[in-house]
Amino acid sequence: METKFDFAKSLVWSAGAFLKAQMDQPFEIKEKTDFTDLVTDMDQKVQDFLMEAITEAYPSDCFLAEEGDVFQDIHEGNIWVIDPIDGTANFVAQKTDFAISVGYYENGVGQFGLIYDVMAEEMFYGGGAFEVFCNETPLPAFEERPYSQSLLAINPGMYRHNVAGVGDLASQFLGVRTYGSAALSASKVLAGQLYGYISNISPWDYGASKIMGDRLGYATVTLSGEEPSFKEREFIMMVPKTRLADIQKVLEI
Amino acid sequence: METKFDFAKSLVWSAGAFLKAQMDQPFEIKEKTDFTDLVTDMDQKVQDFLMEAITEAYPSDCFLAEEGDVFQDIHEGNIWVIDPIDGTANFVAQKTDFAISVGYYENGVGQFGLIYDVMAEEMFYGGGAFEVFCNETPLPAFEERPYSQSLLAINPGMYRHNVAGVGDLASQFLGVRTYGSAALSASKVLAGQLYGYISNISPWDYGASKIMGDRLGYATVTLSGEEPSFKEREFIMMVPKTRLADIQKVLEI
Numbered sequence: 001m002e003t004k005f006d007f008a009k010s011l012v013w014s015a016g017a018f019l020k021a022q023m024d025q026p027f028e029i030k031e032k033t034d035f036t037d038l039v040t041d042m043d044q045k046v047q048d049f050l051m052e053a054i055t056e057a058y059p060s061d062c063f064l065a066e067e068g069d070v071f072q073d074i075h076e077g078n079i080w081v082i083d084p085i086d087g088t089a090n091f092v093a094q095k096t097d098f099a100i101s102v103g104y105y106e107n108g109v110g111q112f113g114l115i116y117d118v119m120a121e122e123m124f125y126g127g128g129a130f131e132v133f134c135n136e137t138p139l140p141a142f143e144e145r146p147y148s149q150s151l152l153a154i155n156p157g158m159y160r161h162n163v164a165g166v167g168d169l170a171s172q173f174l175g176v177r178t179y180g181s182a183a184l185s186a187s188k189v190l191a192g193q194l195y196g197y198i199s200n201i202s203p204w205d206y207g208a209s210k211i212m213g214d215r216l217g218y219a220t221v222t223l224s225g226e227e228p229s230f231k232e233r234e235f236i237m238m239v240p241k242t243r244l245a246d247i248q249k250v251l252e253i
Numbered sequence: 254m255e256t257k258f259d260f261a262k263s264l265v266w267s268a269g270a271f272l273k274a275q276m277d278q279p280f281e282i283k284e285k286t287d288f289t290d291l292v293t294d295m296d297q298k299v300q301d302f303l304m305e306a307i308t309e310a311y312p313s314d315c316f317l318a319e320e321g322d323v324f325q326d327i328h329e330g331n332i333w334v335i336d337p338i339d340g341t342a343n344f345v346a347q348k349t350d351f352a353i354s355v356g357y358y359e360n361g362v363g364q365f366g367l368i369y370d371v372m373a374e375e376m377f378y379g380g381g382a383f384e385v386f387c388n389e390t391p392l393p394a395f396e397e398r399p400y401s402q403s404l405l406a407i408n409p410g411m412y413r414h415n416v417a418g419v420g421d422l423a424s425q426f427l428g429v430r431t432y433g434s435a436a437l438s439a440s441k442v443l444a445g446q447l448y449g450y451i452s453n454i455s456p457w458d459y460g461a462s463k464i465m466g467d468r469l470g471y472a473t474v475t476l477s478g479e480e481p482s483f484k485e486r487e488f489i490m491m492v493p494k495t496r497l498a499d500i501q502k503v504l505e506i
Contacts, residue, residue, distance in 0.1 A: 029402075035401045035427070036401075036427055036428060038427075089404065089427050089428045090404075092402065092427075093402060093403055093404045093427055093428075093446065094404065094441070094446035094447075095446070096446065148288045148289075149282075149345065149346060150346055151342065151343075151346045151347065151433070156412065156423075156428070156429040156431075159409065159412070159413055160412055160413050160415070160420055162413075167413055170409075174288070174289055174291075174342050174345075174346055175289060175342050175346075175409070175433055176409040176431060177431050177432065177433055178409075178429060178430050178431040179430065179432075180404070180428055180430055188347070193346065193347035193348070193349065194347075
């Protein structure tokens, strides 16, 4: 597994370099479900870059990936869960604050995850049998602290409409943040900068962070505390395992 | 004025270095109006650091500063508007994403502003007679683009409760962001990464960004389009001057 993990690290760095080298060229933007749900040709190019390299190295491995609805069952075989550009709106409007997210599962069990904040050149990697790092720094497990001294990242629509009471939950916290990237929000949880993250997201959005979070004491579950389906977009929270029950008491589920 | 501007740049860099050098030491945290409104002894120390140096160099200059309610009238004399740590909640909970903000006014007219993102080591500076830069890069003036391809930063409370219709305004945009620092949100407007910023803020929160924004084509005004009072906390927006009337049409004011 160590060889595969090293392969993944170097591949994700390369994909980041590939993306960065093309940042200044014009790219095509298309709308998916509506004008807020964008995809660029760079999303597809980075996904192809990753999938081709993985297929060459590991021909029998399969994928669960954002672009083109590559929807393999997570519970069967070796599955790479890929979001080539997480935070596409930031990529388009800000040219920063987006990430490449790659999680690797064997028969449904997370082996390692990688989140690469391309512009900040920060790579979060580890989980499963591997310690979690941000670049050269090992990340400590969750440390208990009061809600009132901690920040929460929440999907803005869920927050505004108080979906499942997340707005009420947020009012117990020091503040709410919204970064526009599930992977980067999750990486701030891993780094201890956020207490948790709640959003309406798809498997590729949490595929990598779930594996790293699990090792550092965070549960990535539905609002009712179940394992994510890895099949569709759903309400997902990444919160300290020790506070899961407390948080569920506040939520209306 | 160029001498004073150079003095200010080097002073704000020094204040950032001073703050960074003490980041790993424990600091005292106090609540101001409630548990979400924090101040640390580092806020006071950085403010003292700035005010002492300015007073030594320019003994007759006055201040409008966050800590200790230093409230000089902006319209009379030479006034330095100072927020020693903008984004104190981020400083406490994240150890990143906070800024030192300094604006300099003469008889109410902005001469230059500086916003220093301490951990990212990014300094935004200029305005008045000076071109606006981020570190070594000159920043272009606002360029017209559709709301649907642009992001807006909004105070989370105003967004959740749709204060003055800001939630409805936001729904015309590609997305909403919340960073927890007025100065850093404004600096993303200056950098063209956000279309605008709307919040409930005090003079020291917009004192620097208003001067730089003015030079790059942004109005920093109340929701009804008036100049900020520089006297109290109020609803303030920083938006492209060319779109001010359009935006006011959507808002309920």
